Amino acid sequence: MTNLSPRTRVWLGFGLGAVVLFAAAPALLTDFRLSLLAKYLCFAIVAVGIGLAWGRGGLLTLGQGVFFGLGGYAMAMHLKLADAGEGNMPDFMELYGQLDELPAWWAPFANPVFALAATVLLPMLVAFGLGSLVFRRRVRGAYFAILSQALAAAMVILLIGQQGTTGGTNGLTDIEGFFGYDLDDPVNQRMVYFIIAGVLLALLALTRQLMHSRYGELLVAVRDSENRVRFLGYNPANVKLVAYVVAAGMAGLAGALFVPAVGIISPALIGIVPSIEFVIGVAVGGRAALLGPVLGAVAVAWAKTALSERFPGTWTYLQGAMFVLVVAFLPGGLASLWGMVRRRRERQPDATVPADGDRVLVQEVAA
Amino acid sequence: MLRIEGVHAGYGRSSVLHGVDVTVEDGTVAAVLGHNGAGKSTLLRVAIGLLKPKQGMVLFGGEDVTRLAPHVRVARGMAYVPQGQQCFPHLTTAENLQLVADGRRGGRQAMASALELFPALHGLLRRRAGLLSGGQRQQLAIARALITRPKLLLLDEPTEGIQPNVVAEIEQAVLSLAGDGLSVLLVEQHLGFALRAAHRYHVLESGRVTSSGAGGTGAEPAVRAALTV
Amino acid sequence: MTVILGQLFTGVSIGAVLLLIALGLALTFGQMNVINMAHGEFIMAGAYTTYVLQQTVTDAGLSLLVALPVAFAVAGAMGVLLEWALIRRLYTRPLDTLLVTWGVSLMLQQLARDVFGAPNVQTKAPDILTESTSLGTDLSIANSRLFILGLVVLAVAALTAALRFTPLGRRIRAVVQNRDLAAVSGIATGRVDRLTFFIGSGLAGVAGVALTLLGPIGPTMGTNIIIDAFLVVVVGGIGQLKGSVIVAFVLGMLQAMVEYLTTLSVAKVIVFVAIVAFLQWRPQGLFTLRTRSLA
Amino acid sequence: MSETAGGLRIRGLRVVFDGFVAVDGVDLDVEPGDIRFLIGPNGAGKTTLVDAVTGLVKATGSARFGEQELLGRDVHRVARLGVGRTFQTAALFEELTVLQNLDIAAGAGRSPWTMLRRRGTVPDDVAQALETIGLTGRRDVLAGTLAHGQKQWLEIGMLLVQNARLLLLDEPVAGMSHEEREATGELLGKVASDRTVVVIEHDMDFLRRFARTVTVLHAGKVLSEGTVAQVQADPKVQEVYLGHTADAVAQGAEA
Amino acid sequence: GSKTGEGDDTGGVTADTSGDTVKVGLLNSLSGTMAISEVTVRDAIMLAVEEINAAGGVLGKKLAPVGEDGGSDWPTFAEKAEKLIKVDRVAAVFGCWTSASRKAVKPVFEENKALLFYPVQYEGLEQSPYIFYTGATTNQQIVPGLDYLKAQGKKSVYLVGSDYVFPRTANKIIKAYAEANGLKVLGEDYAPLGSTEFGTIVNKVKASKAEAVFNTLNGDSNVAFFKEYKSAGLTAAAMPVVSVSIAEEEVKSIGTQYLSGQLTAWNYYQTTTGAANDKFVKAYKAKFGADKPTSDPMEAAYVSVYLWKAMVEKAGSFDVEKVKGAADGVTFEAPEGLVTIDGATQHIHKTARIGKIGDDGLITEVWNSGSPVKPDPYLKGYPWASGLS
Numbered sequence A: 001m002t003n004l005s006p007r008t009r010v011w012l013g014f015g016l017g018a019v020v021l022f023a024a025a026p027a028l029l030t031d032f033r034l035s036l037l038a039k040y041l042c043f044a045i046v047a048v049g050i051g052l053a054w055g056r057g058g059l060l061t062l063g064q065g066v067f068f069g070l071g072g073y074a075m076a077m078h079l080k081l082a083d084a085g086e087g088n089m090p091d092f093m094e095l096y097g098q099l100d101e102l103p104a105w106w107a108p109f110a111n112p113v114f115a116l117a118a119t120v121l122l123p124m125l126v127a128f129g130l131g132s133l134v135f136r137r138r139v140r141g142a143y144f145a146i147l148s149q150a151l152a153a154a155m156v157i158l159l160i161g162q163q164g165t166t167g168g169t170n171g172l173t174d175i176e177g178f179f180g181y182d183l184d185d186p187v188n189q190r191m192v193y194f195i196i197a198g199v200l201l202a203l204l205a206l207t208r209q210l211m212h213s214r215y216g217e218l219l220v221a222v223r224d225s226e227n228r229v230r231f232l233g234y235n236p237a238n239v240k241l242v243a244y245v246v247a248a249g250m251a252g253l254a255g256a257l258f259v260p261a262v263g264i265i266s267p268a269l270i271g272i273v274p275s276i277e278f279v280i281g282v283a284v285g286g287r288a289a290l291l292g293p294v295l296g297a298v299a300v301a302w303a304k305t306a307l308s309e310r311f312p313g314t315w316t317y318l319q320g321a322m323f324v325l326v327v328a329f330l331p332g333g334l335a336s337l338w339g340m341v342r343r344r345r346e347r348q349p350d351a352t353v354p355a356d357g358d359r360v361l362v363q364e365v366a367a
Numbered sequence B: 001m002l003r004i005e006g007v008h009a010g011y012g013r014s015s016v017l018h019g020v021d022v023t024v025e026d027g028t029v030a031a032v033l034g035h036n037g038a039g040k041s042t043l044l045r046v047a048i049g050l051l052k053p054k055q056g057m058v059l060f061g062g063e064d065v066t067r068l069a070p071h072v073r074v075a076r077g078m079a080y081v082p083q084g085q086q087c088f089p090h091l092t093t094a095e096n097l098q099l100v101a102d103g104r105r106g107g108r109q110a111m112a113s114a115l116e117l118f119p120a121l122h123g124l125l126r127r128r129a130g131l132l133s134g135g136q137r138q139q140l141a142i143a144r145a146l147i148t149r150p151k152l153l154l155l156d157e158p159t160e161g162i163q164p165n166v167v168a169e170i171e172q173a174v175l176s177l178a179g180d181g182l183s184v185l186l187v188e189q190h191l192g193f194a195l196r197a198a199h200r201y202h203v204l205e206s207g208r209v210t211s212s213g214a215g216g217t218g219a220e221p222a223v224r225a226a227l228t229v
Numbered sequence C: 001m002t003v004i005l006g007q008l009f010t011g012v013s014i015g016a017v018l019l020l021i022a023l024g025l026a027l028t029f030g031q032m033n034v035i036n037m038a039h040g041e042f043i044m045a046g047a048y049t050t051y052v053l054q055q056t057v058t059d060a061g062l063s064l065l066v067a068l069p070v071a072f073a074v075a076g077a078m079g080v081l082l083e084w085a086l087i088r089r090l091y092t093r094p095l096d097t098l099l100v101t102w103g104v105s106l107m108l109q110q111l112a113r114d115v116f117g118a119p120n121v122q123t124k125a126p127d128i129l130t131e132s133t134s135l136g137t138d139l140s141i142a143n144s145r146l147f148i149l150g151l152v153v154l155a156v157a158a159l160t161a162a163l164r165f166t167p168l169g170r171r172i173r174a175v176v177q178n179r180d181l182a183a184v185s186g187i188a189t190g191r192v193d194r195l196t197f198f199i200g201s202g203l204a205g206v207a208g209v210a211l212t213l214l215g216p217i218g219p220t221m222g223t224n225i226i227i228d229a230f231l232v233v234v235v236g237g238i239g240q241l242k243g244s245v246i247v248a249f250v251l252g253m254l255q256a257m258v259e260y261l262t263t264l265s266v267a268k269v270i271v272f273v274a275i276v277a278f279l280q281w282r283p284q285g286l287f288t289l290r291t292r293s294l295a
Numbered sequence D: 001m002s003e004t005a006g007g008l009r010i011r012g013l014r015v016v017f018d019g020f021v022a023v024d025g026v027d028l029d030v031e032p033g034d035i036r037f038l039i040g041p042n043g044a045g046k047t048t049l050v051d052a053v054t055g056l057v058k059a060t061g062s063a064r065f066g067e068q069e070l071l072g073r074d075v076h077r078v079a080r081l082g083v084g085r086t087f088q089t090a091a092l093f094e095e096l097t098v099l100q101n102l103d104i105a106a107g108a109g110r111s112p113w114t115m116l117r118r119r120g121t122v123p124d125d126v127a128q129a130l131e132t133i134g135l136t137g138r139r140d141v142l143a144g145t146l147a148h149g150q151k152q153w154l155e156i157g158m159l160l161v162q163n164a165r166l167l168l169l170d171e172p173v174a175g176m177s178h179e180e181r182e183a184t185g186e187l188l189g190k191v192a193s194d195r196t197v198v199v200i201e202h203d204m205d206f207l208r209r210f211a212r213t214v215t216v217l218h219a220g221k222v223l224s225e226g227t228v229a230q231v232q233a234d235p236k237v238q239e240v241y242l243g244h245t246a247d248a249v250a251q252g253a254e255a
Numbered sequence E: 001g002s003k004t005g006e007g008d009d010t011g012g013v014t015a016d017t018s019g020d021t022v023k024v025g026l027l028n029s030l031s032g033t034m035a036i037s038e039v040t041v042r043d044a045i046m047l048a049v050e051e052i053n054a055a056g057g058v059l060g061k062k063l064a065p066v067g068e069d070g071g072s073d074w075p076t077f078a079e080k081a082e083k084l085i086k087v088d089r090v091a092a093v094f095g096c097w098t099s100a101s102r103k104a105v106k107p108v109f110e111e112n113k114a115l116l117f118y119p120v121q122y123e124g125l126e127q128s129p130y131i132f133y134t135g136a137t138t139n140q141q142i143v144p145g146l147d148y149l150k151a152q153g154k155k156s157v158y159l160v161g162s163d164y165v166f167p168r169t170a171n172k173i174i175k176a177y178a179e180a181n182g183l184k185v186l187g188e189d190y191a192p193l194g195s196t197e198f199g200t201i202v203n204k205v206k207a208s209k210a211e212a213v214f215n216t217l218n219g220d221s222n223v224a225f226f227k228e229y230k231s232a233g234l235t236a237a238a239m240p241v242v243s244v245s246i247a248e249e250e251v252k253s254i255g256t257q258y259l260s261g262q263l264t265a266w267n268y269y270q271t272t273t274g275a276a277n278d279k280f281v282k283a284y285k286a287k288f289g290a291d292k293p294t295s296d297p298m299e300a301a302y303v304s305v306y307l308w309k310a311m312v313e314k315a316g317s318f319d320v321e322k323v324k325g326a327a328d329g330v331t332f333e334a335p336e337g338l339v340t341i342d343g344a345t346q347h348i349h350k351t352a353r354i355g356k357i358g359d360d361g362l363i364t365e366v367w368n369s370g371s372p373v374k375p376d377p378y379l380k381g382y383p384w385a386s387g388l389s
């Protein structure tokens, strides 16, 4: 591998990814496992965005669930309306909402084009609004992290409180069709899987381009010294905003794809806990590398399923221990293992002082 | 007082020092001179214990301190003024000093005499150190190191950013402290100052000591020659 | 009118609870920049300490009093263990502490479930603390909440004094602000970190004892309130105890008033909106320490 | 910015921090092509003056660069008017390479489209700056691992590629060796030909070699102004700043 | 194409009954906020499974329980349900507590034509062909609770509930009932699940001077609510609270100090008399500890396993459609008394009971419906409820 040009390596990587996702996985996995993989890949899409915003931009966003949710609800609203048929209200609304007619803010989602656009644009718009406020006022670091976490909490409370129009805690469930395709049919479930896999690959390509562009370098510069960037004539708020908005769009798209894959969107998927789990996946995989977040998200979600099946009583310990060990002792995430193995082989004694931990981290990841 | 023997050190995978020996005799001032990036600061970081050498050892007063944590070395009588006007930005000037005086016998007195050396700090005692000007912070940093009444003082470019008349005072202070038995390891770019103060000088080039000799203004041509090659 | 007065007191008391929880965070988060998500589980540890103590000390009043110092020590010891095992490796990456301690919090919750069972447990409060003091005709104030208010006042006073006037306070602040410089100034940074963590976590234990008077004692009791407590510290201004104090009471009051007029959910959302709006005005929190550094 | 930009013209500049007056009504004119040295005791207000001009702290009065008023603008807007500065303690992007640091400094005016693409080759101005600051050989190391002096060179390099017309340098040679100072000084001489340069320094050797004009600040006010010789001879300046040390006296006699 | 053993193209999955054991799925939250309640339900199901196995199993096959943790997270419930059905190929699943988790798994069971036994009282207005509801529907719990208040001469109530589908729907029903029965609803407040700050809500309750409170809070929130309630000086005598989610387990964790004298509406209490209950309580305590109380949802879960057994035996097959077909009229001598499956709604006939919490933490019955009440999930038999669904 080492004597290939970077460009060749990238193409090889994408090729390999495509083979795994489009050929190997469908051939080897049962329908049930493949549908789980589809779900994990949705999380991976969120993770790619977090990798950009957090890994590169230093924006620890603990509220990605909000954007995931916006995308998911936008999609689910459309599908529910389509299931109900022209002029009808979704089942839950009649049951709990006792509304005489569809609320006005639901109506446009009947239009598939509007709904599809909304799954991406709505989260981006919200991220833009919030980001403009927050970044311009230079709220950052832990402030930003905790604020974004509170945003997730607030969003959940808001959704739950509007049971009649949002399905409350239940969320939107029992989604049967996807643009005319019956989701009960395993063939159509496969189609959904392929769409998700394709979107993931495309977004990876896009993100790679962003990370390696001048913008990507600038983003790292802003992370390291926001004020210095200002003295060079840039407005760092805008630089961060781009990463935040892109990450939000990805999360929204992931949420939208999650709905046909899993058949439900609910506040439980977008609150504080799932939002932290998104980030943990990224940390476990390796925040600053391109593929780290993807691997991490899939690994964490897969481990959650597998551990909880295998060790129903004790899997929480294992899950917790995994988070702790990887983040504390392998700051570069699983993606950095490769570099470490290589270093071990070179037998270089490592006398890093703790204060340089972060610096070393980035070198490793860049390697 | 201080013997640095065969020290190899660096950061991560890069090595900076390649077998450095430097000795500071009791009650003398030794200067380390060299270009930017030669490894002078790295040497002082090894001496105080912020950086563990990959090889070699640090002896202080005859004791091997290579494995001791920085605060233990300070308790043994070392003091260090890092490069770059460092301070505790959210503590006031007074607190920056008080912090070091806390729990030390004669701390109060030591604080008073340190302030005497830098009268400019008097008016700034209640200002937070992070708001001070660069030179004020540097003065604070030296004062803070002196409060521990060290036996050995490690100074990394102490005159950087300090106004000329205060530089002169620092020079006087260093000389008089050395006269009272304090040993000093001084890293300086200000050759005039360094050589006037130093009993011995060492030139560091790319992590190796390339020449040494007796201090004094007379050494200046030799040092300049050593530095330009 | 009495309702309004009652709500005023409710606001104060919500603030007191928030503050009691935030107080430990003001140290570990505010001073040390550690985002300890397991703080809630230290609170839980304090509550379970009360429960365990009551198995032997059956007098409710006595056991409560004994529980305060014991819970402080128990939660404090857990904090020290956490600091020693994990946190000290993370001082250069403060945001990672959030993720690591999140994992720890998951494990501690499961541990509580395995040791004490998934269902909540119960402690007996001294009768006087389950009653209320009547003020005028219709207005009465819960004694338990008065007790907590008193406890908070005490804790704030003690902590302020410790930070402001003792060498320890200076050291704690110095170590966070410049770790290397603190070490070369002769401060045993490791010991200071552990001590700070001990006190911060110990305060969580005390909060846990107090919470047994108000709510459930169970494995997940810590998770609900912890985000609000973090917000208090953030909005107060990191490193600013007085900021946390003011903000806790203001948020408590706001929450009580808005909830009275609307609903709990709306109140929570409005409090959040208010916080975002506030940070527009004061992005670094109520009180800030500026420096001239660019970082 | 336009090549014909005039000099720096400061009137009645005043900066107050919580009641403490750091800069107290300063008037200052620096012509294009000048190298103005700003000296004065520690805490005189030199850095604060630069902070005010570049938008980092709030100030009253006026500071015009060419036609443009600088006060009251955001930092990044001031920078876009062609005002560049360095910092007393080096401020680089430590986790980017030397080359990336320079490339970013060169790029504030780039179009979004350019930003979203990869840097193909090293831009000419960046390559030239690398050469000028002597870091060509280290262009791919992380800036955070540079030695103190190298960092300061990189900062100057960033100003060069930023194409600033007004350079405000806060102790640019602090920590540099004698030869490096010489080189830096000569560099300043070169770049000053079509720029306006203000240098804050405490190194009197350096000042004597490279200053064209000098302003002395003291306690927030202008204490003295003139050529190097005039200023050095001013007893007030000797009193508060130079002292009567061996250095100062010897050099004073020489001058 | 589909993989062997996991589903066929008709969308149904047949349970694997080929061996000499048959798998059954247990789906409860063992972690997260709901673990508090659901763990006890899991214990009760396990008790029934063991008893059945000890007695020879079902149709000669021993039951092999496969447990999954729903983690208090509804989408996880759906995932685990699918796993139990498709991977483990269980014959039936027992579990879920919150209505939200039931709503999440409902399409999974319907799609795969598999059986779920749901053991908790709920809000009604639902009837899935693949779910059997062994807890109370509204006319077996909430309506009797209201009837009791009315009989006590209460003229006004205040509604307090958790913010989710069960309490909101329950309160809708209560308001319809109130309107028709001259009961004034003086206020209605919801707290997010898990919320523990009840200062304001209790202030509002107190200020309303209602004659009773109808409480649909779930889980942890009850602890905080009742502590606040007592501290505010409110008493069971002056303003009783009727709770529909507080059973013996919760009483134990809230403390009788705070609850003594308050009312609950359920179909079963540990103190319910009868030989079946004596046996159940004894067996449960022997297995899980003398200090562990039994409660309504536990009993309903325990009963659900026996009901399934009876249905299977009546059908003579584990086949889902056949089992469903055999359901109507199946009875079981349950701890709460005789229960009978209503084949049309797949709910069961249950006796409604109002209980009063005693100083000893046990709940004693103060009123019952005399005979099992026919389930009416859509309240079709109640004219005042006509506008509800």
Ligand SMILES: Nc1ncnc2c1ncn2[C@@H]1O[C@H](COP(=O)(O)OP(=O)(O)OP(=O)(O)O)[C@@H](O)[C@H]1O
Residues within 6 Å of the ligand: A356, B011, B012, B014, B016, B034, B035, B036, B037, B038, B039, B040, B041, B042, B043, B083, D144, D145, D146, D147, D148, D149, D150, D175
């Ligand atoms: N934290 C660090 N990580 C990696 N490399 C470093 C670090 N600090 C310094 N270096 C490298 O070590 C070498 C020596 O640096 P050092 O700071 O010791 O030089 P110096 O002689 O003090 O220079 P100056 O006169 O500029 O202060 C430099 O090449 C520098 O790039």
Ligand SMILES: Nc1ncnc2c1ncn2[C@@H]1O[C@H](COP(=O)(O)OP(=O)(O)OP(=O)(O)O)[C@@H](O)[C@H]1O
Residues within 6 Å of the ligand: B127, B131, B132, B133, B134, B135, B136, B161, C292, D017, D018, D020, D022, D040, D041, D042, D043, D044, D045, D046, D047, D048, D049, D088
């Ligand atoms: N934000 C602030 N709040 C309060 N005082 C401040 C603030 N910023 C600067 N000062 C004070 O203003 C004065 C001027 O500081 P400034 O940094 O401008 O000095 P300087 O001339 O650059 O000194 P030096 O030569 O030491 O760098 C100092 O006394 C400093 O302590």
Ligand SMILES: NC(N)=O
Residues within 6 Å of the ligand: E097, E098, E099, E100, E120, E121, E122, E123, E166, E245
């Ligand atoms: N069905 C219930 N109690 O959620």
Ligand SMILES: [Mg+2]
Residues within 6 Å of the ligand: B040, B041, B042, B083, B156, D148
């Ligand atoms: Mg150095």
Ligand SMILES: [Mg+2]
Residues within 6 Å of the ligand: B133, B134, B135, D046, D047, D048, D088, D170
């Ligand atoms: Mg300055």
